[in-house]
Amino acid sequence: MSTEKLLEIKNLKQHFKSGRKGVIKAVDGLNFDIYKGETFGLVGESGCGKSTTGRTIIRLYDATEGEVHFNGEDVHNVKNKEELKRFNREMQMIFQDPYASLNPRMKVEDIIAEGIDVHGLASNDQERKEIVVNLLETVGLNEDHANRYPHEFSGGQRQRLGIARALAVDPSFIIADEPISALDVSIQAQVVNLLKKLQDEKGLTYLFIAHDLSMVKYISDRIGVMYFGKMVELTDADELYKNPIHPYTKSLLSAIPLPDPNYERTRRRFNYDPADHDQSEEPEFREVRPGHWVLCTTKEMEQYQKDYPVT
Amino acid sequence: MVRYISERLVYMLITLLLIATMTFFLMKLLPGTPLSAADKLSEEQQAIVLEKYGLNDPLPVQYFNYIAGLFQGDLGLSFQFDNREVTTILLERMGPSMTLGAQSLILGTIIGMLLGLIAAIYHNGVVDYGSTLIAVIGKSIPSFVFAGILQFYLGVQWGLFPVALWEGWEYTVLPTIALAIFPIAIAARYMRTEMLEVLGSDFITTARAKGVNRFGVVFKHGLRNAMIPLVTIIGPLAVSLMTGTLVIENIFSVPGIGEQFVKSINTNDYPIIMGTTLFFSFLFILIILIIDLLYGLIDPRIRLTEGD
Amino acid sequence: GGGDEEGADEGSGNEGSESEQQEGEQGASGEQVLNLAESAEIPTMDSSMATDTIAFQWLGSTKDGLYRLDEEAQAEPGIAKDHEVSEDGTTYTFNLREDATWSNGDPVTANDFVYAWQRAVDPDQGSEYGPYMMSGVIQNAEAIAAGEMDVSELGVTAVDDYTLEVQLEQATPYFESLTAFGTFLPLNQEFVEEQGDSYAQEADTLLSNGPFKFESWDHGEGWTVVKNEDYWDAENVQLEQINVNVVKDIATGVNLYNSGEIDRTALSSEFVDEYRSSEEFQIKDEPTLFYIKMNQEDEVLSNVNARKAIQHAIDKQSMTDVILNNGSKPSTGHMPEGFVTHPETGEGFREMNGDLITSDLEKAKEHWSTAKEELGMEEVELEYLGGDTETAQKIDAYIKDQLEQLEGLTVNVTSVPFEVRLERDTNMNYQLQNSGWGPDYIDPNTFLNMWLTDGGNNHTGYSSEEYDSLINEANTDLAQEPEARWENFLEAEKLLMDDAVLAPLYQRSVAQLQKPYVNGVYVNPMGADYTYKYAYIEKE
């Protein structure tokens, strides 16, 4: 993992109109960077804005405010179509629902080749087919599958197809929006292993969105915890699990059941109440410890630093 | 709620105004004159008569006068019925049409819903096929054919009900039945499909898991949910029953508005055509509004004050 | 009558009954109640505004004009006891009876006529029939209608309450029968003005001075008239009540008739087959003619041979026997059978002039080939403007088929509503047109004067000096000489046929069923279709 920033997100905001006057602040001022070759995990409860963050980064939504720099260029300021296409090749996305993410009326070959077609990456059908077969093999499927339709595949296989589709344009950055949440436990590992393998082979960078914290911990180098459109804590994966600082993170971690009866018998859960925070000032995202960021007020920061366990 | 309704009413007014405008200009495209004895009169004489109705004014002036009249609730005077106010004529003719429309709508939807219900409960059984057949036939046989047969057998041959005319409740029986066929077919189809779908949904399983019996499941849990989509089609259905009944009105000699409308078209009675159009549109929009309110009653998820 | 539309026959005279209750009280016990059906609502009961048969029917039943038509369609006294005509035939002085009253008790006076007639031509009133019937007949009517003169200038004055003097533009031999026409009915000025806009809108906003008066009027549904006890001739009126229902569908009418709810119903050709041999079946002849108008401004139809071909090509007998099947007769000229008779001999016009145009395909084909030669055309396409009613469409389909027997002729039928056809007629925007005409008064003139060069209803481009002079002479110089006038008309009709201005089709009749116990109903050739004044019910 390098320290070169691939992606810089500055004060990203995404507000949706709801009804006549209501506004949903799905994402409300995010700041974080993603380094080349790392896996950045994003966790948080349902509806906290994780998907919106991912989709805004990849420009499925126009950001209400803020900047997304990819390799130093502001993605959201590109107006030129060619430029945009370039970004589309660099940045790809894997979706949550393996059933909804594949067009049921298209053959696997055409699904995977969509990127190839859009960007004209194959000069003829022969080449196109070769690329597709290659991709299928990369994700652990084979040539026979190219002529089938998505409904003939199981969830795990579908997710592989989704990955193959994303890989077709040879991206350097992939946003994986809960790629395994909808899968069977037994299949989840297949997909996670595949993602890791691809990362090793192709030097990919991931933004890995999930709510299953044990998986996130396993796959991520650094993890950001979101709560109501805001990032409340961001640090190394291990650090987060060992020394969670923000009370919401603590509560979240304490709620995860682990496949270990003994542990479960002793686990204690913490409740998180946003009202417990120091209300005297607007909280800000601060570096409480090197590389460990927390959303807090100055007062809280002092407190957190004091409480931090000495190792 | 009140705000919602008043907003809708304002919107309705604008729509009506647009419709009035459209029909007004459409009307001007109609060939022919509204004069009933145009063949007797020289062109000068015709012009004099038309003058009396303001039909020689430039179009914008006519339009302005018409709209101005509208705002005072004045739809103008009929040509074919000299000097009679369109409003009066509409009010008179509305009654029978509405009566028939409402009766057949109620009868039709109730019978149709029952048929659909039975079909859904005894899914794939003889009853199901039977009721589906009735529904298909109801949709496939023109109502006037059905009406003719009803009149001949139930009226003339067996003398069960008055053959035609409009002189009391018993006179509404045959036309109501003739009209009800279509809503029966539609309601039965919808009910069946929706009920089947509802019966397959999770909350029905929950209800059954509670120990609710079949009857309770269908009537207490299924019906209301299955009715939601039905309500949507009842709107247009109601309008077409209350306005498009002219064939039935003709056959049973019912002094209704549909028949009047076609007559007006044939005689170029612009004020009545426009008045009827506006009235129909008004009725339509009003029914849609009522249906939307009904939705709120049937489906608590729809809150009219929320969202848009 | 007037510009007639085929299909108006569909049910002009279906009848209906009143409520069960009334039937229980009166109908069943054989009382003097007549149950009728009409095919449409009464458009208006304002005699100035009336234009159609239903309005004239019920105006005629509830009102008396100066004269009314008797069984033989001759004028019989109404409000007028008698009248004198001046030497030059332009001044009529009517002596009114003094015992006639309105149903509100007011006497019927000469002023009621003056008011009514003035109102009919007053441009502010917007009457259509007023100007039509009176222009060129009553002095100054035309100018008044055009707004160029005050209504008070109309040639009608009340000499006293019971003496009415009418000044005509010129001698008008048929003026007497005109006074029986609806537009000439009197109006009670005080009442009409009091009611204002609502005059004649409801049963209680109109007055009657005739045999019957309105008891109720449910618009769209029907109406009931009852015997007017204050009628001057009430002792001759036997019917107590007439119930009328609006019944639009022929089959419905027949069903109602069969279930005993109405006493008379019209039959369409299909039903005629079923009821032809019934004792209750009857055919009502009408002096209404149907014919094809041919636009002479059209390239093809400007050719007289082409027109003659069309005149002869159609097998009219089959048409009346099979399609119409209601007693209608093929017409062979432009004067209905049994309409007018020679002033002296009493011989019928039709009989005297004979069958001018007969069906003769051979002849038609001859004319047609001549025409094609003259025109230098092999293929001819003509548009045929027809009505949109059931009967009209059938007839038109038949005529298309018949005409296409002429080699190289293609006929395209366009079916349009009556109003549209009239407009296209006025603008002469047609080639062939199925047209009809019923008389407005009893005189050959009503059929023949419209083909004058400037005839209000010509619209064929036909212009013949000879024809014009024949008709004009008949109406001016010969106005006082009935026989010579008659000759002129005979001449004129022949000329009309010879010039092939139109192709006669048929004279309409109406087939109907009428209960045998209905008696004394007169059928009139113009104005109101029926006279119920003398009708009575006679059940065993």
Place this chain on the structure above:
Amino acid sequence: MENLLEVNNLHVSFDTYGGEVKAVRGVDFSVKKGETLAIVGESGSGKSVTTKALMGLIPQPPGRIKEGEILFEGKDLAKMKDKELANIRGKDIAMIFQDPMTSLNPTMKVGNQIMEGLIKHQKKSKSEAKERALELLKLVGIPNPEERIKQYPHQFSGGMRQRVVIAIALACNPKLLLADEPTTALDVTIQAQILEVMKDIQKEMDSGIVFITHDLGVVANVADRVAVMYAGKIVEIGKVDDIFYNPKHPYTWGLLGSMPSLESTEDELYAIPGSPPDLLNPPKGDAFAPRSDHAMKIDFEQEPPMFKVTEDHYAATWLLHEHAPHTEPPKSVQARMKGMASGSSEGDRK
């Protein structure tokens, strides 16, 4: 203790266009009073069908119970008529469904939905039923029950709805509670709360619970015993500790191995390859064999019987046969077994 529920050789099939789907192919298990039996297994393995069969809620057609008995307090539910069953449903046996968003009637007030069963089974008057409904809502931790009882489901959040579903199930103090993935649709925090509520109630009422899930974490949390299902069969059943710390079936290994623990190192997760079998044509022999790393020839020919491991631990795999070569679970599973059994590794977590 006596078995509250005993299921013997249950077979359930669905007749579809494609043919007969043998969704459950011979399932045996039992549940005692106060005990929680968790059923795990991948999607489509027949967990829901099994529980629905217990309640007689298999849609018929296309489904039918082909064979087997379901003894509830000694009576065979499989042979009962729908009418009789209706008297047991909701009263003695209650069910909680997976999706709180769809398992409540959207057009009926929440209160009425809770009261419905009470009025039917306990012949309570409306006001009594309402009392009890309020009590239940309080019990499952819904604040403001007086308000809430008059509201409709859409006015509740997902977590609260699931509580309502639980309240409905608990209304008549059922002896047996069938919970079909009651928390899968919920956030972890809410899931944790719901699980706590359920456990509290079980303690109070001493009811038996059949808990379906595929989340092994949840299993570890709630279960006394665990049944692992695969392709319509139970392939391993035993005490929770047996299953987690001494699993015998390769599928169970796969399940456990594919869950990363918070401690797990960088090595690959153990992934079960392939995809589940097609129940239209279940494979001969051991259904799991095609996906098993340890498949033997016999697996493709004969179905393994249930081998007894300990008194209450059984597994259906030929690996337990005396002739079978000794096979060790994959490393990741072993590490977990060791680490966890010692119970020490979690010590430093807060």
Place this chain on the structure above:
Amino acid sequence: MENHKPSKDLFVPVDREAEEQHEIGRPSLSFWKDSMLRLRKNKAAMIGLVLLIIIAFMAIFGPYMNEYTANEQDLSQAKVPAKVEGLGWLGLDGTLSQIEEGETVEAAREDALARFSNDEENTEINVLNDGSDGSQARVEAIHDPYAAKDINNNFWFGTDGLGRDQWTRVWEGTRISLYIALLAAAIDMVIGVAYGGISAYYGGRVDNYMQRFIEIITGIPNLVVVVLMILIMDPGILSITIALVITGWIPMARIVRGQVLKLKNQEFVLASQTLGSSDGRVIRKHLVPNVTGLIIINTMFTIPSAIFFEAFLSFIGLGLPTPTASLGTLIDEGFKSLQIYPFILFWPALVLSALMIAFNVLADGLRDAFDPKMRE
């Protein structure tokens, strides 16, 4: 527990081929093939389909199956019922019958004969009940109009009031009705799909305005619009079609809009967008194929309504100009003589009803076949 004693040599590990793990057993089926399979299993729909094919075949070839043309008239052969050689037992023997009651047999006989213009020569009288038991006498008269009118050839569906061959007219009418309906449905489809698709895909303000427009249009009852359109245009096939289309496209637009709204947020559409697909591509490749099923179903429902509406227009006198035959005009004509010559109405009504039923059941079947929710 079973007591197996399997042989020892079975306990040898086997090598799995990696490929095997991802084998799919069933044959590949596209969505369409799958749906068609399902459709084929739906008996009612298949009957509907066969019926439709037959009717369509007859509409195309029926008029040429005998020597008559649709507009050829012969008044001397008017109003005879259907007569088919060899199908007399089906009632197609070209006779009319009438049952009359009367006080005496003679009276009844007279009444019955009167019905057929007292044409004794060609009327056969059967006494059903001679009234000797005190009840009314009943007499059946069987009239042979073919003999009476001296017609030697057979009319398979009889003739109408102008002596035109009903067989030819009915099939020609079917053709025209189908033509109008198909044309209207096709135009509805094009406009509706484009309108609904654009409205939903671009969403926001565009959608808002387009929806308001639809609301206004629907505010005017379609009868009114259709009638006005027909009056303004010259009557004819095209104007009726256009009139039908004027409001007919709205349901399609609504359905497509709803579906596209749902689809455009589906992940596969988003995926395509992240790949940089143009709007055109997304619409063509992802949206259109996924609404096709619904479009077809809706079109299948539109066609019968259009046929019906055309019949209705004819019935109120706004239909096709004479002498063009359509099912509507034929039924309208036949209806007038329903009580006397029911056979004139019978054939077109039968074909119309069959057509309606066929379309309706087929459309139902297609809906079941396409709708994944109905998959069992």
